[in-house]
Amino acid sequence: MRTRSCRADVSTNDPQRLITCVHEAAHGVAFVRYGLPFERIVVYRDASLMDEHGYVHSPRHRAPSLQRSIVLLAGPVAEAKLLGRPTIEVLQHTTDHAMAMAALRHDRRYTLETAIGAAQTLVEMHWQNIVSLAHALFKREVLSHAEVLFNLKLPR
Numbered sequence: 001m002r003t004r005s006c007r008a009d010v011s012t013n014d015p016q017r018l019i020t021c022v023h024e025a026a027h028g029v030a031f032v033r034y035g036l037p038f039e040r041i042v043v044y045r046d047a048s049l050m051d052e053h054g055y056v057h058s059p060r061h062r063a064p065s066l067q068r069s070i071v072l073l074a075g076p077v078a079e080a081k082l083l084g085r086p087t088i089e090v091l092q093h094t095t096d097h098a099m100a101m102a103a104l105r106h107d108r109r110y111t112l113e114t115a116i117g118a119a120q121t122l123v124e125m126h127w128q129n130i131v132s133l134a135h136a137l138f139k140r141e142v143l144s145h146a147e148v149l150f151n152l153k154l155p156r
């Protein structure tokens, strides 16, 4: 769920921040899509000195492994779509990828490829919502669960 910094150059109005916002917004939309609890989404305004740029703060939840892995993969998948890069290139070396693999490790019904495909479908279907939420995050830095639902025009 957490975005590790892998790009050195981060300044206040860096495109990196918008990328992070899209990444975290996609996690958020996936949480909402599956009705999973979370408290807030944070994207730091100045992440230049931090080793992570943003995160979705959520309590422990016991979502099925496929859902859990889709929620994890949605971030990098949306990032890849925004950047026009192959998903697998963006996925590699992310903690999201490692955690998605861990989530599926004991579930032989689904492969990682299945989960990536489902995350891609989710991101495509909800792209406008992801972009809208990303822009709100860019402006606000922190959005509560209620504010996320408001942004997505869903009842709170």
Ligand SMILES: [Zn+2]
Pocket: 001, 002, 003, 023, 027, 072, 075, 076, 096
């Ligand atoms: Zn992530």
